[in-house]
Amino acid sequence: MEHDITIKQVTTGKTKPDYNHLSFGKYFTDHMFVMDYNEEDGWFDARITPYEPLLMDPSSLMFHYGQSVFEGLKAYTSKKGGIQLFRPEKNFNRMNISSDRMNIPEVDPDFLVDALKKLLHIDRDWVPVEEGQSLYIRPFIIATEPALSVKPASQYKLMIILSPVGSYYAQSDQMSPVSIYVEDEYVRSVRGLVGFTKTAGNYAASLKVQKKAEELGYDQVLWLDAIEKKYIEEVGSMNIFFKINGEIITPALNGSILDGITRDSVIELLRHWGWNVHERRISIDEVKQAHVDGELEEVFGTGTAAVISPVGRLKWKDEELVINGNQTGPVSYDLYDTISGIQTGAKEDVLGWTVPLQEQET
Template sequence: MENRTLRVFKTTDYREKPNSDELAFGRTFTDHMFVMDYSESEGWHDAKIVPYEPLKVDPAAMVFHYGQSVFEGLKAYLNPQGEPLLFRPQKNIARLNRSNERLCIPPIDEDFLLHALKQLIHIEKEWIPEADGTSLYIRPMIISTEPFLGVAPSKQYKLVIILSPVGAYYKEGINPIKIAVENEYVRAVRGGTGEAKTGGNYASSLKAQEVASKGGYSQVLWLDGVEKKYIEEVGSMNVFFKIGDEVVTPQLNGSILSGVTRSSVIQLLEHWGVNVRESKLTIEELYEEYTNGNVEEVFGSGTAAVISPIGQLDWNNHQMVFNNGKTGKLAKELYDTLTGIQYGRLADPFNWVEKVTAHNEMHKVG
């Protein structure tokens, strides 16, 4: 029987909060974190909010040797009244469980984890920055902690949520970025772990990102790992192409992450009456549409950057410049609308936003 009690232990050593104009992405962390453990005999148990501190993990913990880990990324925002808001948190928690299933990690109680997250956000409310474009990044993660060197699913796990006040993910902000199409390295294939949010996917992308960065690119655009011709996703984002009178995005195929922002963009576009097509798209087809003058805008979507216009895409010595390297009208409308909803400045017709309210600091669910 899993224990559903949440205990809170507050710090006595509060950290100095950074100025909003000094925020980088993921460099500063708040005073508290959430932790919960799993064992076969007790299930998920010992849920608590504690002062932020290093984890004590055995050197033989299986995560270090076989990479059995998953994580998520979402944000908390302040509305004009100074109240904390979460954007579609249930989607992230549900995706965490889908990643768990792929990595053989026991599922979590989604309602309880959302309750714990809201309590953590309430305690750390003063860490949510107020400046435009800033937010509190939320990183839930699960690692396998059983000290065992056999190749098998772990029998022990630790779930942690840490928080980080952040500015813009890209130094370019909403300005267009330059991206290279990756032709040599492979990140994921269908049947692999590409649709799970697991550390190994990102480790396998580092070499290509390193090479691209040296060439002056912000990110790489991945092609499928088998035929190396179908467009999949950018390193940290799903990708959209406005071709003529429709918007095309690669369909989910088992090797592409099902982005929460991706889903929101599709829903918004359909709400606006824009034709949206989820389908296979080869890099050759995109280049042909580009040479025919049909590609009007390209942009990425993700929790970190929200909407990131792509001004230039380089492939096989072909340079594709979109919308004269400027932010397109549709990308700007999507960014303004999504951030307007996230920060509580615009109406939320989809009920995407959840307000974080005060809870009792000792709470039992179920």
């Protein structure tokens, strides 16, 4: 799959926001990448254009039947100079996995990495430079065919937009543990559905329970399996890990859990350090018993936004489990420090994860 990329740049760029007060996904750069698909031409008309609103038919299938997928990754200003990405090929490979399940045509991951580099070259001045800041990257595909019949679309649009973001944690509570509410009524997904994909409906279905958790005073929701409602799956925006009696346990990928890029990186790094990491079924009752026995040493989530989110409180039914005295544990600290250090070039990339942009790209 070969494409030329046409480029149309803005003549006058936007006024950049105050980088000392960035919030997630509120500000967007001057340009975006766009590519279209139809059955006759395949993916065509790859282009970088000024960031602007879309003109879409009201009957576009995406609006009615939710045929869409997306990804999330980041670009970082490297301590060594220049800009670098963190395992971008895995995001575009995963987007193809999501697309396959949603019956969306696959794309060429190598081409998209190249397109992203060109986009970053043009908007390189938007990549923040301060500690904890980054440029969030949102690739997505939507069904654009105008029709109301329930069927796979014959036309699609792929886009990449960029947003400068600050540290996930406020400076005053850097790496402070989050609190999690364990949901026992609603479910997120089940094997055979689309829980392993990044498609919009997965996230829309979680919003009601997320609001419920916040009203109860908790930050996020931990989902259980849909059949027995006892086995742990994932948190709404991240995968979950437990350190029990000196070993690390995370739910095995079972068809309803997202194969997180940060999850994979954490497992690989922990094993590189010599930890025993088990990917297996783990029930909420096992976690509760480990807490009773004094063996639940740490709990943490993993995801692109925060890298590592230590968990200090876990509410299950009428009980609240306080983990490690509601303090961040050493494994969580080490993982955050190492992965964020690799992402920003502050630490050696011993596992070959980063993709620096070459001089002509930056």
